[in-house]
Amino acid sequence: MLRQARGAALALVIVSLAAGAAAADRVRGPVTNLPLPRYVSLKASEGNVRRGPSLTHRIDWVYVRRDMPLEVTAEFGHWRRVRDRDGAGGWVHYSLLSGVRTVLIEEDMIPLYARPAEGSQMMAKLGLGVVARLGACVQTWCEVEAGGQRGWTRKAALWGVAADELRD
The missing domain is CATH 2.30.30.40 (SH3 Domains)
Structure with a gap:
């Protein structure tokens, strides 16, 4: 019984260390304590x-x-x-x-859609090199605004947002 308790305690310590290591993997800036990069x-x-x-x-x-x-x-x-x-x-x-947050458009004439789906209404197109303000992001789409136009486009066509980044 004592062995089982020690085993359970050891397992708890290992799980706690693993969770701490995952949190420690997120590098923080020494000045601002904000994530890097x-x-x-x-x-x-x-x-x-x-x-x-x-x-x-x-x-x-x-x-x-x-x-x-x-x-x-x-x-x-x-x-x-x-x-x-x-x-x-x-x-x-x-x-x-x-x-x-802003992003740089990396493809020429990318469409902006009303919703994060290619089948939705196209609102505008943005040219290569345009700087746009970044809004919400879901798995593969981000909402951007440039030149008075707002809409959703593919995240892969943008520089300035991480591929796995989600924003509200």
Whole structure:
């Protein structure tokens, strides 16, 4: 009987450790405690991208597209390491970034539907490279808004949202 109790206690500990390990697999930023990687957008119309996390580091280039989606991959003080759709990146001051979610349209003339189903009414089409505001997302569809048009499109046609991401 004592062996059974020890076995049950050991099983409970193993299950608890496994659950804790799954939660620990979600990497959190050391500054914000937000998930890494995560998507944000460029708040400013211009943003310097630096080689390192300080004003003394050289500027490699300048992002010049307001609302452009970026992926935060690291944090250091007031700096966030970001990458864009092309994989290019560097360090950007946090004040230039916004939590407002946007996506980049990766296919030309993708249809926007009234509901998340291809058989529903087509509301508009969006061209390649358009930046759209991200709304709700279900398994394979996301609601987006651009140029005064709102509708649902396939998640696979967007950059700036994870394939398994769900949003209300």
